Amino acid sequence: MPIIEVNRVRKVYRGDGVETVALRGVDLTVEAGEFTALVGPSGSGKSTLLHLLAGLDLPTEGEVWVGGVWLSRLSRSERARVRLERIGLVFQAYNLLPVLTALENAALILEFRGVPKAERERRALAALEALGLKEKAGRFPRQLSGGEQQRVAVARALAAEPLLILADEPTANLDSKNGLALIERMKALNREQGVTFLFSTHDPRLLEHVKRIVRLEDGAIVGEEWR
Amino acid sequence: MLRLAWRNLLRTPGRSLVTGGVVALVVFLSLLFLSVYAGAFDAFYRLLLERTGHLLVRVEDYEDKTDLESLTFLPPSLPLPPGAEVEGVLEGGGLAIVGGRNRTVVITGMEPRGLARQQGLLKEGGLPRASGEALLGEALAQALQVGLGDEVVVYAPGGFGLGVYAFRVVGLLDFPETHLEAQTLMVPLEDAQALLAPGRVSRLEIRLPGLGLYDLKALEEVKTALAPHLQGLKVETWLEANPVYAALLPLYDTIMAIYVGIFFVLAGLILFNALYLSLVERVREFGLLAGLGLSGRRILGLVFWESFLLVGVAALLGMGAGLLVHLELADGFRLPLPQWMLEQYREFGLPEVLYGRLGVKEVLLTLGYAVGVALLAALWPGYVASRLEPVEAMRYVP
Ligand SMILES: Nc1ncnc2c1ncn2[C@@H]1O[C@H](COP(=O)(O)OP(=O)(O)OP(=O)(O)O)[C@@H](O)[C@H]1O
Ligand SMILES: [Mg+2]
Numbered sequence: 001m002p003i004i005e006v007n008r009v010r011k012v013y014r015g016d017g018v019e020t021v022a023l024r025g026v027d028l029t030v031e032a033g034e035f036t037a038l039v040g041p042s043g044s045g046k047s048t049l050l051h052l053l054a055g056l057d058l059p060t061e062g063e064v065w066v067g068g069v070w071l072s073r074l075s076r077s078e079r080a081r082v083r084l085e086r087i088g089l090v091f092q093a094y095n096l097l098p099v100l101t102a103l104e105n106a107a108l109i110l111e112f113r114g115v116p117k118a119e120r121e122r123r124a125l126a127a128l129e130a131l132g133l134k135e136k137a138g139r140f141p142r143q144l145s146g147g148e149q150q151r152v153a154v155a156r157a158l159a160a161e162p163l164l165i166l167a168d169e170p171t172a173n174l175d176s177k178n179g180l181a182l183i184e185r186m187k188a189l190n191r192e193q194g195v196t197f198l199f200s201t202h203d204p205r206l207l208e209h210v211k212r213i214v215r216l217e218d219g220a221i222v223g224e225e226w227r
Numbered sequence: 228m229l230r231l232a233w234r235n236l237l238r239t240p241g242r243s244l245v246t247g248g249v250v251a252l253v254v255f256l257s258l259l260f261l262s263v264y265a266g267a268f269d270a271f272y273r274l275l276l277e278r279t280g281h282l283l284v285r286v287e288d289y290e291d292k293t294d295l296e297s298l299t300f301l302p303p304s305l306p307l308p309p310g311a312e313v314e315g316v317l318e319g320g321g322l323a324i325v326g327g328r329n330r331t332v333v334i335t336g337m338e339p340r341g342l343a344r345q346q347g348l349l350k351e352g353g354l355p356r357a358s359g360e361a362l363l364g365e366a367l368a369q370a371l372q373v374g375l376g377d378e379v380v381v382y383a384p385g386g387f388g389l390g391v392y393a394f395r396v397v398g399l400l401d402f403p404e405t406h407l408e409a410q411t412l413m414v415p416l417e418d419a420q421a422l423l424a425p426g427r428v429s430r431l432e433i434r435l436p437g438l439g440l441y442d443l444k445a446l447e448e449v450k451t452a453l454a455p456h457l458q459g460l461k462v463e464t465w466l467e468a469n470p471v472y473a474a475l476l477p478l479y480d481t482i483m484a485i486y487v488g489i490f491f492v493l494a495g496l497i498l499f500n501a502l503y504l505s506l507v508e509r510v511r512e513f514g515l516l517a518g519l520g521l522s523g524r525r526i527l528g529l530v531f532w533e534s535f536l537l538v539g540v541a542a543l544l545g546m547g548a549g550l551l552v553h554l555e556l557a558d559g560f561r562l563p564l565p566q567w568m569l570e571q572y573r574e575f576g577l578p579e580v581l582y583g584r585l586g587v588k589e590v591l592l593t594l595g596y597a598v599g600v601a602l603l604a605a606l607w608p609g610y611v612a613s614r615l616e617p618v619e620a621m622r623y624v625p
Contacts, residue, residue: 056518056618077522084520091518091621094511099234111228112521 001068003164003196004030004053009062011048011219022048023059024219030164030198035190037207038200040216046200049216050168053198054087055079067163084112088157090167090199095153096141102128102152103137109160120159127159128152130193131185147178151185158189167199171206179206228525232532239505246501247541250597253494254545255552257487257593262553262583264486267562268479270581273440275472277344278576279465280314280432281446282453287461289429295319295386299427305456308449311435314338315428317419321383323412325371332367332412334381336419341432345400345413347576351375352398358418361394364411365401375399381412386423394418403575484592491596498604502534506608513612514620523613530609531602538601542594549593556583 011023022045030036038046051057052064055071056079064071067086071079083089088109096105103121104111106128110120128137131151141149150170157165167186171179183206189195207213215223236243284305292298302315317336322329342354342362350365352375361379363371373379373396380393394414402408420426438445446464453462466473506513516526559580562569569579 051618054518077524080517080520080522082520083518087520089518091515094515094621097231097512097515099231099238104230109519112519112525 002029002031003067004028004198005063005065006049006053007063007065009049009052009059009064011045011052011057012060022219023052025062026216026219026221028214028221030196032164032196033190033194034196034198034212035187035210036198036212036214037210038198038214038216039202039204039207040200041202043218044216045219046202046216047168048219050166050198050200054089054166055082084109086163088160088162088165090150090153090157090165090170092169092172095156096149098141100140101137102133102139102141102144102148102155105141105152106137106155106159108156113160123161124155124159127155130158130189131155145178147174147182150174150182154182154186154189158193158195164196164198167197169200169202171201171203176203176205179203184209228529229532229536232529232536235505235509235533236537242501242504243537246497247537247544249497250494250538250541250600251545251548253490254542254593254597255549257490257596258546258549258585258589259552259556260490261483261487261589261593262549262556262585263560263562263581264483265584265586265589266556266560266581269440269584270578272472272476274576274578275469276440276465279468281435281438281465282433282450283463283465283468284431284433284453284457284460285429285463287459289461295424299424299429300460301426302428302431303456303458303460305431305433305453307433307453308435310437311433311449312340314341314432314434315416316341316430316432317416317423317427318429319383319386319419319423321381321412321422323367323371324380324382325373325377328371330367330370331410332381333410334383334419334423335411335413336416336423337413338416342413342415345398348400348402350399350401352396355397355413355415358415359392359394360397360415362398362400362411362413363396364408365399366405366409367411368396368399370409379412381422383422388421388423388425390422392418392422403571480588483589487592487596491600494597495600495604498534498538498600499607501537502530502605502608505533506530506612510615510620510623513615514617514623517615518617518621526615527609527613530612531605534601534605534609535598538597542597546590546593550585550590553583553585557585558582 006026006028009023009026013020013022026049038049040046052059053066058072066082069082074082100108103124107120107124110123125134125137128134131154133148133151133155136144136148144152171182174182186197187209190197211227213225214221286292286298286300289298299317307313315338319334321332321334323332345362346354355361368374371379375396377396378393379396380391382391384390400408400411402411435449450462450464466476513526559582561579562581572579
């Protein structure tokens with residue numbers, strides 16, 4: 001069973017009398033262990049699709065299945081629960097709580113799940129180590145560079161051992177060197193620990209080592225590449 | 228969650244300090260106010276009790292009777308607990324005459340203890356020590372143009388005593404109410420009885436030393452025990468005899484609760500303001516928490532934690548300071564009032580030194596308000612935070 005199954009999804013935003021069709025009939029399947037990039041120009045619907053996959057919003061038409069669950073069937077709070085228990089999320093910016101250290105941020109999901117302190121810190125520290133941040137575990141976000149902050153966010157998702165990690169332009173605020181480094185880290189996690197990643201970007205330079213690339217344009221999938 | 232709440236409070240130390248400071252101050256002032264107010268309240272009721280006696284025996288339906296014969300009675304012997312003090316008082320109308328001037332007066336005959344109780348009202352002279360000596364209201368003395376040592380003749384034709392008696396003025400009394408002062412003539416009980424009604428009294432005042440001010444249950448028991456021994460007489464507690472003040476007593480708690488509540492409204496507004504500000508500043512963070520999968524209920528919980536932590540710490544500090552000052556007040560304090568107000572106080576016979584009183588009830592009331600304010604102030608910000616749409620909230624620019 002695929003981890004993600006998107007069937008004929010349309011998403012229409014209605015607001016202030018304007019209708020924006022953000023997704024017009026998208027079909028997508030992602031299997032466990034894949035490392036997939038979602039690329040496309042600005043406004044093509046990448047964020048919209050990732051939000052639907054995370055259950056942050058519901059499609060206007062069509063079905064979104066994640067881990068065998070049809071998200072439209074769930075209430076707001078049930079979808080929040082799915083995120084907490086099964087989906088790792090990395091956002092473009094403002095990923096971390098400024099009052100918590102890197103370690104505490106990395107352990108946040110586990111804390112919300114009620115994992116005891118010793119265990120969650122052990123797992124968070126292991127995740128930070130996997131992302132090369134072990135030495136900076138005690139630092140607060142303002143004492144970290146942008147790239148390090150994004151790595152902490154990935155560590156937070158990783159520590160929670162989710163079904164998959166969704167990342168919406170995780171490299172958008174990084175220069176290309178740091179952006180590439182982040183993608184390499186994610187790739188290594190995928191290779192070594194089998195973590196499933198689906199992330200979006202509009203920077204083609206980051207895609208060299210990506211196995212699968214899904215191209216989105218104007219709300220529709222216009223092509224797919226396997227390497 | 229608790230740690231997160233705590234760190235969020237420390238992140239705006241200035242605001243948390245000001246808000247906590249206001250809450251602490253309000254708790255502190257509330258305790259102070261309750262202590263002082265109870266002290267003043269007690270002083271007033273103690274005075275009332277002192278003036279009235281714990282129990283009062285009068286003829287039945289005395290309110291409807293006018294003639295001296297039916298208003299007075301021969302004191303019966305009563306089964307009273309040991310230590311009880313019984314004082315007879317005889318009151319009747321008369322006419323005071325000095326030379327060509329005369330005034331209607333209320334003659335009050337009292338036992339030495341009763342006369343001694345007038346010491347506080349004494350403006351000039353001393354208390355009657357022998358038969359034929361009298362205390363006059365100052366206004367009455369002025370109207371009759373008499374002073375200390377002068378003689379006043381009193382006629383009381385309505386009674387069944389001698390009907391006329393001559394007194395020497397030994398003291399002048401100062402009452403807060405001038406109309407009372409202009410009618411007051413206080414004399415030894417035997418003189419009043421000789422003049423008005425031999426052997427009789429119009430009321431018996433029973434004092435029970437050792438019975439606390441608000442020991443109303445024990446008082447009721449004594450009263451009930453007396454009832455079968457009173458033919459044609461009626462016994463009332465001091466509160467029943469002062470119905471207006473008695474009606475006030477059960478309102479005391481409510482009035483205090485309202486006063487203190489007003490303090491706390493202020494604290495609540497400031498707290499609400501602080502919580503709301505920190506919500507607006509942290510919309511993106513709340514969006515992130517919701518995005519990561521924290522349920523609305525738990526986001527609400529976070530806001531509540533912040534509110535309760537702030538109020539809890541502040542209330543403890545305020546309460547500590549309040550209780551310390553209360554201990555000081557409980558040893559006695561003077562009202563910080565201007566001299567002219569103290570003057571009035573003294574005229575009413577109220578003591579200048581009051582004693583602060585704080586019960587568990589008052590402390591709980593204050594704590595209850597603090598908790599209530601923490602809850603109410605967090606309600607709206609917490610609700611708003613819990614309803615944020617994660618995607619929109621994370622895009623929010625403050
Ligand atoms: N909340 C919204 N209300 C109305 N329209 C929206 C909303 N969110 C997105 N859109 C519209 O939907 C379309 C797709 O937006 P989306 O954010 O998914 O694009 P994107 O591919 O993520 O672009 P970018 O690379 O700039 O982040 C755009 O035309 C956008 O204007
Ligand atoms: Mg986007």
